[in-house]
Amino acid sequence: QVQLQESGPGLVKPSETLSLTCTVSGSSISSYYWSWIRQPPGKGPEWIGYIYYGGDTKYNPSLRSRVTISLDTSKSQFSLRLASMTAADTAVYYCARWDDYGDRFDYWGQGLLVTVSA
Amino acid sequence: DIQMTQSPSSLSASVGDRVTITCRASQSIRTYLNWYQQKPGKAPKLLIYAASRLHSGVPSRFSGSASGPDFTLTISSLQPDDFATYYCQESHTSLTFGGGTRVE
Numbered sequence: 001q002v003q004l005q006e007s008g009p010g011l012v013k014p015s016e017t018l019s020l021t022c023t024v025s026g027s028s029i030s031s032y033y034w035s036w037i038r039q040p041p042g043k044g045p046e047w048i049g050y051i052y053y054g055g056d057t058k059y060n061p062s063l064r065s066r067v068t069i070s071l072d073t074s075k076s077q078f079s080l081r082l083a084s085m086t087a088a089d090t091a092v093y094y095c096a097r098w099d100d101y102g103d104r105f106d107y108w109g110q111g112l113l114v115t116v117s118a
Numbered sequence: 119d120i121q122m123t124q125s126p127s128s129l130s131a132s133v134g135d136r137v138t139i140t141c142r143a144s145q146s147i148r149t150y151l152n153w154y155q156q157k158p159g160k161a162p163k164l165l166i167y168a169a170s171r172l173h174s175g176v177p178s179r180f181s182g183s184a185s186g187p188d189f190t191l192t193i194s195s196l197q198p199d200d201f202a203t204y205y206c207q208e209s210h211t212s213l214t215f216g217g218g219t220r221v222e
Contacts, residue, residue: 044218062214096161103168104168110161
């Protein structure tokens, strides 16, 4: 059974960099695309970006200048760094698997609420 | 950027009702359209992919269809477990989600 679990701080100060990690089990991280998605309170989800084994990445153009996604295959983990955080970045952050064969997010983590506040 | 517009934003329905939710893409996305269900405090769950293909384990009362830029999610007979928010998502370009439809 494929499982994803987000970890990281629940509170970040304005202007700081958010760092989150997603641990994958039940699926080879050397296949598929591994994604980050966020959802501000009361709004729809927003795709942040994804990474593929080998390091290929693609980011949402609206966030590209602040986002870095990396992969650690030895730990079956992938990570998100989002710089220059503001209150507008307050959201639930999800990691998810992107199945390129079916063009779909088929497995999601439970989500982690990140609040940006001094 | 592709914009995904869902309607209605919310609807009231009863158990046993047939429910239809619509999503319109601002430009052609062919059949690159997915539907997700989300309950409060939970992650979205995939229901339909490629506009009309049922994801594994999803009940057959859920179905999807496409007509040009318009996509429809239909629940043939609403069940108690189906009260939730539904999102469409284009998988053609920017993986953009719609604004959601709350079924209450």
